[in-house]
Amino acid sequence: MDYLTGLNERQKEAVTTTEGAVRVAAGPGAGKTRALTSRYCYLVDNYGISPRQILTSTFTNKAANEMKRRVQGYLGDLDLGYICTFHAFCAQFLKDEIHVLNFPKNFQIIDTEDQKHMLARIFEDMKFTSRDLTIKKALDTILEARKLEAGSYIDYFYLMDNERLKRAYLAATTIEDQIFLRYLYEQKKIYGCDFNDLIAFTIYILENFPDISQPWREKIQYVMVDEFQDVSARQYKLARLLAGYHGNIFIVGDPDQTIYSWRGAHVHLFLDFPKKYPQAITIDLGLNYRSTPEIVKAADRLINHNVLRLPRILETIRPSGPKPVYFHADSDHLENDWVIQQIERLRDAGTALNDIAIIYRAHSVVTRDIEEILTTKKIPYRIYSGTEFYARMEIKDAVCYLRMVAYGDDASFLRTHNVPSRKIGRKSLNFLREQAEERGISLYQALKDNLGSERFRATAANHYVRAIEYVRANLKRLSLDNALQSLFDLTGYEQSQRLGGDQDRLDNLAEFKRHLKDFSEDDEATLEDFLTRTALFSNIDRQPLTESVKLMTIHAAKGLEFKRVFLIGLSEGILPSRRSQDPEEMEEERRLTYVAMTRAIDGLYLSDSAGKTTDGHYKRPSRFIAQMGLDNLEFVHPLDKSLWASNAHPTRELPNLDNLLTVGELVVHQAMGPGQIIRVDLDNRVYVIKFEKMSTERSVRFDTSLTLLKPTDVAIH
DNA sequence: ATTTTCGAGATTTTT
DNA sequence: TCTCGAAAAT
Numbered sequence: 034m035d036y037l038t039g040l041n042e043r044q045k046e047a048v049t050t051t052e053g054a055v056r057v058a059a060g061p062g063a064g065k066t067r068a069l070t071s072r073y074c075y076l077v078d079n080y081g082i083s084p085r086q087i088l089t090s091t092f093t094n095k096a097a098n099e100m101k102r103r104v105q106g107y108l109g110d111l112d113l114g115y116i117c118t119f120h121a122f123c124a125q126f127l128k129d130e131i132h133v134l135n136f137p138k139n140f141q142i143i144d145t146e147d148q149k150h151m152l153a154r155i156f157e158d159m160k161f162t163s164r165d166l167t168i169k170k171a172l173d174t175i176l177e178a179r180k181l182e183a184g185s186y187i188d189y190f191y192l193m194d195n196e197r198l199k200r201a202y203l204a205a206t207t208i209e210d211q212i213f214l215r216y217l218y219e220q221k222k223i224y225g226c227d228f229n230d231l232i233a234f235t236i237y238i239l240e241n242f243p244d245i246s247q248p249w250r251e252k253i254q255y256v257m258v259d260e261f262q263d264v265s266a267r268q269y270k271l272a273r274l275l276a277g278y279h280g281n282i283f284i285v286g287d288p289d290q291t292i293y294s295w296r297g298a299h300v301h302l303f304l305d306f307p308k309k310y311p312q313a314i315t316i317d318l319g320l321n322y323r324s325t326p327e328i329v330k331a332a333d334r335l336i337n338h339n340v341l342r343l344p345r346i347l348e349t350i351r352p353s354g355p356k357p358v359y360f361h362a363d364s365d366h367l368e369n370d371w372v373i374q375q376i377e378r379l380r381d382a383g384t385a386l387n388d389i390a391i392i393y394r395a396h397s398v399v400t401r402d403i404e405e406i407l408t409t410k411k412i413p414y415r416i417y418s419g420t421e422f423y424a425r426m427e428i429k430d431a432v433c434y435l436r437m438v439a440y441g442d443d444a445s446f447l448r449t450h451n452v453p454s455r456k457i458g459r460k461s462l463n464f465l466r467e468q469a470e471e472r473g474i475s476l477y478q479a480l481k482d483n484l485g486s487e488r489f490r491a492t493a494a495n496h497y498v499r500a501i502e503y504v505r506a507n508l509k510r511l512s513l514d515n516a517l518q519s520l521f522d523l524t525g526y527e528q529s530q531r532l533g534g535d536q537d538r539l540d541n542l543a544e545f546k547r548h549l550k551d552f553s554e555d556d557e558a559t560l561e562d563f564l565t566r567t568a569l570f571s572n573i574d575r576q577p578l579t580e581s582v583k584l585m586t587i588h589a590a591k592g593l594e595f596k597r598v599f600l601i602g603l604s605e606g607i608l609p610s611r612r613s614q615d616p617e618e619m620e621e622e623r624r625l626t627y628v629a630m631t632r633a634i635d636g637l638y639l640s641d642s643a644g645k646t647t648d649g650h651y652k653r654p655s656r657f658i659a660q661m662g663l664d665n666l667e668f669v670h671p672l673d674k675s676l677w678a679s680n681a682h683p684t685r686e687l688p689n690l691d692n693l694l695t696v697g698e699l700v701v702h703q704a705m706g707p708g709q710i711i712r713v714d715l716d717n718r719v720y721v722i723k724f725e726k727m728s729t730e731r732s733v734r735f736d737t738s739l740t741l742l743k744p745t746d747v748a749i750h
Numbered sequence: 751a752t753t754t755t756c757g758a759g760a761t762t763t764t765t
Numbered sequence: 766t767c768t769c770g771a772a773a774a775t
Contacts, residue, residue, distance in 0.1 A: 093765075120765050145764085228765050295763065395762045426766080451753095456775090458753040569765075588763045610762060625763085 036074040036107045040067070047285075047316045048072045051080065051255075054310035056303075057285040060347050061332075061631035062323025062594065065285045066096070069259055070103045072283065073116075076255060077108060088253050088275060089116040090268070092260035094570050096592055097121075100259075115253075119268045121569050123231040130238050130245050134192065136224055139561040141440050142568035143225040148172055148216075150444040155215050157466070195222060199473075223442045223475075232267050239274045250278035260592070261286030261306075265297030273309070282310070288343055289336050290628050292588060294621050300341050319345050321631075323594055325354035328637050331665040332630040338660050339620045340713040356667040357630070357637035361654055361676065368642035369403040371669075372599050373410055375638060376582060379597055386413065388596035390583045392629050394610060398602040399584055413581040417589050427530060427538045428545055432567055434520045435513075438504050439560050441477045443469075450480070453529035455493035464488060477501075500524045513553035513560060514546050587629045598633035600626075603641040603655040626657045639666070653677075694720060700739040705731065 040048065044064060047057050048071045059065035073089060076082045091097040094117070101113045115122060128138055143151075152172055193201070198221065202214035220227070226234065239246045256276040258264060261284040264272070276282040288300045307313045321329050326349045333347050362368035376389055393399060399416065407414045430452055436445035451457050457480075468479040481498055483489060500523030504516050511519065521527040530538050552563050583595070602608060609622035630637055641654045658666070659677045694700060694710055700722070701707050708724035708731075719732040720739075733739070 118765060231765090292763075293765095296765080397761055454754070456753065460752060586763065607762095612762070 036071045036078075040064075040071060041320065043316055043318050043320070044068045044071070047318070048075050050314065050316070051076060051281070053280060054306075054313035055283045056261075056306045056313050056315045057283070057318060058303075058315060058343060058345070059285055059287050059318035060321055060345060061287065061290065061628070062321045063318040064322055065287075065318060066100065066103075066259070066592075068318065069257060069285055070100055070107075072257065073100075073104055074107045077111075082254060084111050084113050085115060086252060086254040087115060087257065088122060088255070088272075089257045090119050090122065090259065090264075090272065091116065092118065092263055093592070094118060094121070096259065118569075119264075119271060120228055120231050123235040123271075124565055124569055126235050126238075126249070127226070127231065130242075131234060133238060133242055133245065134234060136226075136234075139439075139559075140224045140226050141436075141442065142231070142565055143220070143223075143227050143444070144568055145172070145227075147225070147442075147444040148220075148227060150447060151219050152212070152216060154443065154447075154466070155212060155219065159211070159215075219443075223440060225442070229267070232265075232271055236267065236271050236274060239271075246274075247278075250275060254279045255281045255283070257283045257285075259285050260290075262288050262291040262300065262303050263293040263296075263298045264302060266299065266302065267297065269302050288341075289339070289624055290591070292591065292621065292625050292628055294617075304341075304343065317345065319348055321347055321349045322351070323634055324349065324631060324637075325351050325635060327354055327356045327665070328630060328633050331357050331637075331661040332627050334662040334665060335623060335630070335657055335660050336627045339623055341617070341620055354635055356665060357633075357639055357661070358669060359658060359666045360638070360640040360669040361673070362640065362642040364644050365400065365642045366402055368601065368640050369400070369406055372601060372638070372640060373403075373406050373412065375599070376412060377410060379636075380412070384597060386580045386582050389599070390585065390590065390593075390595040390597070390632065391599045391601060392585060392587055392590050392632065393600070393602050394587060394608040394625065396586060398607060407582070413579050415581045415583055417583060417585040425538075425541055427542055430526065431517060431521075431542060431545055432564070434501075434524070434526065435517060435560060436564060437477065437501050438508065438516065438520070439564055441475055441501075443476045446476045446480075450476075450494075450497065453525055455497060457489075457492055457494055461488060461492070497524055508560065512550070513558070513563060514550040516560070517546060517549055587625050590632050591628055594632055594634055596634045597636040597638070598629070599638045599640065600629045601640050603639055603658060604652040605655055606652065608655055608657065623657060623660075626655075630661075694739065694741065698741060700741055702733065702737070702739055 037045065037048065041064075044067065047055065047068045051072075057065065057068065059068075069089070073087060076087060077084060089100065091100060097117045100116050104113060104116070105111060114125070124142065127136075127140070131140060132138065149172060195218065198214065198218045202211055202218055205211040205214050239249070253275045256272050258272055263286075272282060272284075284303070284306060286303050288303045291298055291300050291303075307315065324332075329347050329349045336342070360368070360371050362371055372391065376386075379389060380386060391403075404414075430448060433445040433448040436442060437449055450462075462476075465476050465479045465483070468474075468483065469476050472479070474482075477498075480489070480494060484495055484498060489495070500520055503523060504511065504519050507519075508516060527539075527542065530542065549563070552558055552566075603626075605611075608626060609619055613619055613622050639658065641658075642652065644652050654676045656677065663672065694713070698710050699707065700710060702722070702724065705722075705724045706726050708722040708727075710720050711723050711730055712721040719734055721730050722733050723730050
């Protein structure tokens with residue numbers, strides 16, 4: 034029973050409320066993963082529910098692994114296959130059920146990079162170049178278009194046969210439609226399934242095939258969703274569908290930590306949960322176990338500038354500590370220098386390097402400079418990001434060689450056909466494109482069919498084709514790691530890397546082969562399974578070999594905690610990002626800062642530097658520094674208020690929204706008298722106000738004259 | 751005539 | 766790291 038010991042009353046309530054719809058609103062460091070884990074154990078242990086009857090959606094694979102470890106710690110070794118991301122659940126589901134959409138069981142999961150490749154190829158085929166419609170924009174448009182009507186594009190296109198789809202894109206009148214339909218055609222041709230499709234297909238099947246849907250809904254007795262504030266509308270719909278039969282849906286989240294809006298998350302989903310489930314009970318976990326009161330105070334002051342939130346009062350139990358430290362440097366080099374000096378000081382005072390993290394808005398903030406200083410000072414560090422294991426060039430190459438064996442798709446072909454160099458350059462590739470286009474075949478097939486032609490006489494293309502064909506033919510006999518080795522040997526890939534002389538790359542390849550070998554220990558494991566896994570679990574958590582300082586983006590730091598946190602690059606244009614223009618985006622930037630601050634347990638260090646940004650503007654300290662409350666911070670240098678002069682933040686927050694009232698504030702309306710602001714609706718530009726005289730809430734336009742009765746920090750309810 | 755190499759410039763966040 | 770373009774190499 035020790036999964037219940039040490040829980041506070043609120044947490045216990047969350048754990049033991051097992052029926053119906055439950056919403057847990059949890060602040061940072063409130064032990065929400067703890068509550069979720071305990072509830073899982075409680076259901077299995079007390080109610081005799083089998084793990085296969087509980088779907089627990091986590092936001093990252095890392096979080097899933099962490100939860101599994103904890104549950105197994107309490108209950109022993111169990112198969113916890115449904116503690117996973119929605120995407121991983123859908124991959125499992127579709128493997129069994131996608132045949133109803135006439136897709137093969139071994140459909141291919143494609144990632145953003147594949148999609149970009151496909152689009153690039155379409156653009157080139159169409160000889161289409163435009164400054165206004167870049168590949169990136171086209172991809173956004175494609176994703177956006179599909180978001181609108183979950184099922185419709187499946188009805189219209191995925192159930193259409195390829196010939197009709199082809200006619201549709203040829204007949205399209207606008208460039209956008211041409212690209213969109215052409216893209217769907219290309220994707221369908223290879224039975225590709227992107228991350229959105231995984232969810233959308235699953236929903237589609239659940240909604241349209243009752244014979245499949247009903248057994249699943251009966252089987253899944255409990256649905257639990259972690260990090261609900263980052264769930265997209267579509268994922269939410271999936272959760273509702275699966276929980277539809279038993280009605281047990283349990284969500285945990287913190288609207289103030291919504292940092293994935295760009296991926297479809299919206300604060301409203303959490304705030305409006307009771308509208309979907311009128312009987313839902315809400316449990317508030319506001320007690321912060323993690324950070325010192327000083328850190329919580331500054332973070333709380335900052336987040337109170339947001340309008341789209343549930344007001345809450347954060348309480349702390351930790352003993353008092355130092356105020357967060359703010360350092361403004363004259364140059365980015367001096368900023369890095371200061372940060373690393375502090376780290377050295379902490380280390381010499383006995384802080385383990387593992388307890389220290391450097392956090393930033395975007396990878397670009399990490400310059401060669403900071404790495405150089407860390408190296409010269411002999412401080413081991415590890416960057417969690419950009420070049421994660423599977424993102425490394427040589428690993429991607431290896432994966433694409435394997436994909437050539439399994440799928441022979443164009444994206445993999447483009448990555449592998451000329452690595453190492455085989456004298457197949459642009460002209461030859463264009464030739465292949467024409468062939469492929471004309472005959473409706475893949476690039477690889479086109480190459481195979483033209484091996485005898487003069488064009489490829491002088492190239493090493495035949496080696497390439499022979500290697501792939503050999504491994505394809507012998508795949509059943511070869512173990513996966515041997516298959517890859519054969520590919521390497523026959524194509525000379527590894528040899529070329531060896532000649533390149535980069536030992537790191539060879540080490541990485543060796544590690545990749547070990548992974549592959551581990552995977553193929555299981556006799557059932559197929560190449561397709563492995564590729565599915567690499568597509569879904571691209572961030573394998575490798576244990577750091579040595580004690581090291583961790584560098585990561587705020588997004589990557591979500592859900593983690595560190596004794597000491599350095600939040601660097603707190604400049605206007607970086608945090609908040611210059612790309613965040615409208616007020617809602619600005620709120621997201623503020624939430625990001627809030628998330629970063631609340632990672633810290635004992636010490637929080639904030640820094641920025643003067644100098645120029647890449648676009649030539651002079652950098653200014655972030656407005657968020659001021660919004661934390663200057664008296665809540667410890668300034669390394671005497672305070673220079675001119676750094677936040679009124680001209681320092683041009684046009685970021687729309688002027689007419691600058692003076693918005695905040696939820697909870699008491700106002701007087703000329704006609705309707707006194708009332709309290711319940712919600713601020715930015716979409717419709719109205720305040721939702723509960724007036725004393727009225728029984729129902731009223732909407733009042735932003736520009737209506739309202740007298741502020743008195744500002745208040747007190748929460749409503 | 752093609753392919754390869756090399757330097758410069760830019761890069762939000764991720765399942 | 767990736768892309769682009771121009772110069773160098775086959």
